[in-house]
Each structure stands twice: as structure tokens, then as C-alpha cells.
Amino acid sequence: MIKKLSLVFISLLAVFLFTGCNSNDEAATVVENNTNFEELKKQSNKTYNLKTTDGRVITLKVENDVLTSEELKGKYVLLNFWATWCPPCIKEMPVFNKMYEKYKDKFELIGILFERDKDAQELAAFMEKHNIKFPITVGEENFRMAKAFDDVNKIPESFLYGKDGRFLKKYVGEVGEKDLENYLSK
Template identity: 25%
Template sequence: MLLFVTGCDKKSDNEEKVDIKTEKETVLTQDYTAPFSLHFTDGTILNMQKNKNGFKIDNNGTATLFAFFSPWCPPCQVQSPILNNIQENFKEKLQVVGVLVGENLTNDDAKVFAIDNNVTYKISQGSENNFFANALGGVSEVPFIVIYDEKGKFFSQYFGVIPEEILTTEIQRIF
């Protein structure tokens, strides 16, 4: 069996910077442990806060799969029906969240992507998406998937298009 994984490089360099002082002192310009909210295209929000094990995710104790994507990315479009099936198959135990990343993207870009790709999972848009990506250490290519268990503890991450069978097997390991 041959598995071909592909992804799209990030189009922008709009990332938070680390200021390095000459006396070997590093100062972060952003506090990534601060609480933040992901804003979904349907008007709902998801409150989150980074901690030492992952994130505190206010989603009623369900596991969460975050799929970072850009609308211009063909592999992201290929990943959408797989994520739809994952959301449907694990709807009682897992929430799938699409996280729109890139420069100059709007709520309309997220909605058009959802319509064009028949997306059935929630899509987050807004500046908090970049904050979230940076809190993870940056997202350099899409699609990028990161999964957290029901307690918000980091479980696994993937770059590129991931076959449904692999995601299903991995998600079943959480439960």
C-alpha cells in the first residue's frame, strides 16, 4: 500500500515574533496562555486556554479535532469530506473544528469554503485562529490536524491529507 501525504505551505509570514536581546534573554511578545475564543461562522464560540498538557476547551468534555486549512489549498478541499465523515461517525464523542488560517481571509471566505465543500463541521474564523496557531508553535502548512482528548490533553497531530481509515483508527484510541 502506498500512502501519499501532501499539504500546502503557508502563504503568509504573519506570525508572532520572538524578540532576542543581546544578553541572551528571550522575551515572548505574546502570552499564549491567555484565554481566547474561536468564533464560528454560525455565530457560536468555543472558549479555550492553553495549559501545560494541551488546552482547556469548553466543549462539554468531548474530544476535539482541529483541522487548520486555507480555502486556496486543494489538499484542504480533499480533506473536507473525510472530516465530514469523522464528525458524523464520532458525533457523540468528538467535535471537528475547521480553523481558517491565512492573510486577509474573511467570514465570507469560510462560508464559501463550507458551501463549496459541503462542510458539516463547524468552521472558526477571525484573528483568534492565528493566535491559536501560534500558541501551537505555528502552523507552517495546511492541512494540519491536531487532536485533543476529552480533557483537552494533546493526543496527536498530522500534516497533509490523512486518510479516513488512519484518522478513525487514531480517534478510536482516545476512547
Template identity: 30%
Template sequence: MKKSVLILITSIILVGVSIYTVSTYISSPSENNTSAEGAGNSITSQSNSNNESTKPIGINPSVTKTKAIDFTLKDLDGNEVSLSSLKGKKVFLNFWATWCPPCKAEMPEIEKLYQETKDSDLVILAVDIGENLNTVKPFIDENKYNFKVLLDSDQSVATQYGISSIPTSYFIDTDGNIISKHVGGMNIEQMKAYIKTLDK
């Protein structure tokens, strides 16, 4: 009898722990949330195989558009670039750093995309997080990348966009609305699939 009661009590405890664990997991914030998470998040690199096929988010028409936060940053030549000045163009906004392996693996794919789309209405902005000109410029020059690179040395823009892992990319339509977001590295086909979500 005592053994039966002990088994019953143990079962009740296990069920309770299971319910708590599941409810905690479900209530945790989604990685695809585009709202700012605030300062203090450690930025980590997120690996995603360049051969992996993932379905772009944002294709579902029920997805609510989010206005992209405007910012002004300097490029590698010291020229200021504002997101708001690109209204009327599609924007592929990529957050990265030179120390991030999946970012570096993704860069040749971004360059391929740039070469294919440089005469179109697509603008690629690669925002380096937390590094200075002396670190970023040699990396870009050495690899002969031609897309626009901006410096977010104090991570203020990354904080506004809630960036907690890199690479993270946003796809912004001609009205300045974020349509899709991707966390992790991509290949050119995935990038093109996201860009298609910007067509009206």
C-alpha cells in the first residue's frame, strides 16, 4: 500500500514538472520577433548551413508589416547613409562582424547577389557590429567585396533592432516596412526567396 502511494505521489510530481517545463518553453520569446530586445544582449554567431533550404518568413499574408527603424551610419569611405534616404528601394539589411564564421561564409553569397542586382532597385547594406574602420576595411578590401558596408561601432543600431545573434538579416520593402527576417547564414537562393517577398 505504501509503495502504491509513493508511486502515485512521484507520478504527480513528474506530471507537474512536465507541465511547468512545457508552459515555460511555450511562453519564451520567439527568435523571429522583430521588436527591440534592449541593450545588454550578448551577440553570438549563429551557424546555418549555406546548403540548407529554409522557407522564408514573411510570405504569409497575415504577417504584420513592421516599420523599419531609421538610422544613419558611416560607410567605409566616411560617407553617411540613412535608411530613410532609401525609401522607394528594396533593402537587404544584414548585421555581421569579421570575427563571425557564419557571417564570413555568407559574404561571398552576398557579393554574388550584389553583382546580379547592382543595377536593380535592391540596396544591400551590410552593417558591421562593434568593430572599427581599421578592422573592417582591410577585411572587405582583401576579399574584394563591393556591396555597401556600414559601421555600427557602438552597436546602437544593433541594439535598436534587437540583434542578439549574427548574422541576422532584414528585408525591407519600398515603403520602409520590414517584411521578413532571417537569423543565421544564407545562400544566394535563400536571399532571392526573401527578396521576392518584397514584390508588391
């Protein structure tokens, strides 16, 4: 095992020593990035403190495709990035409400609002109109998490984790009721 690790280390070292920038443009790109150290440190932090509309904080840690959270331990977790103006997002709300109620003992769904500066009263009215039963999170932490989660930029986009915290499936677009129930009914 030690020999294998040594061989890997030597191979990586050789790659770094014998490769360099292909052009001046690549080097300039690095210089143009003005991100300070604190911002880089914040982006690399894999712990997310998501603020819900009712004032709670849900703390999640995601590393190596494993989600850990004291509040959500032992449950399937669906992280759903969505927006109030998105028709497919609205269309999947009844499915989410149904699954959330049906499997509430072993399933947690977190709606991660992908809108900046959404008026709190407008959001509350939207949640009431669509009878949203699951927690909705708001704030800048949602966007930091979206960036870390494969740079979410199409919504709805959802990530399903198993009871053991391991990543199971990524959904781009609507989450199908039958597909989700196949996981939750186990």
C-alpha cells in the first residue's frame, strides 16, 4: 500500500514539474481573479447554515458526496433548488407536499430558494397559496451552496441523499413522483 501511494505521489510530482501554462492568456486569467483569501476560504467550507423562512437554521455538511446533519440523521434528504417564477418548480410542489407528508418519519425535503432579495411577504403568500409543508431556505448561503453543488444554474435542480447520507441521484428538471417514491418506499 505504501509503495502504491509513493508511486502515485511521484507521478503527480512529475506531472506538476513538467507541465506549465500553455499561454500567457491562462496566466493572465489567474491574475485577473481578484478573489481574496477569505472569500476562497468561505467557498471551500463544506458546511452550510441554511436559514428557513420560519427563523430556524438547518446545518448541513457535504463532503465526498456524503451529507451529514444532526437534524436530518437517518432520513432521506432531497435538496431542491427552485424559484417562485419557475413553472416546473411550481408544478412539482404538490408532489413534494404529498411525499413530505406520506414519508415524514424518514424523509426531509429542503426547498432552497434560488432568488435574491425575495420579499418575505410575497414568499409567505406563495407558500400559503401552494400549501408548502416543507422548510424553505432563504439568503446568500443558498447561493454559496448552489455554486458548490455542481454550479446549479438550471432550476429546478435537486439532489437526493440516502438515509446513510450518501448521494443517490441528481435531478435536473422536475422530480418524478414514481421515481422519488421508489427510493422512499424502501
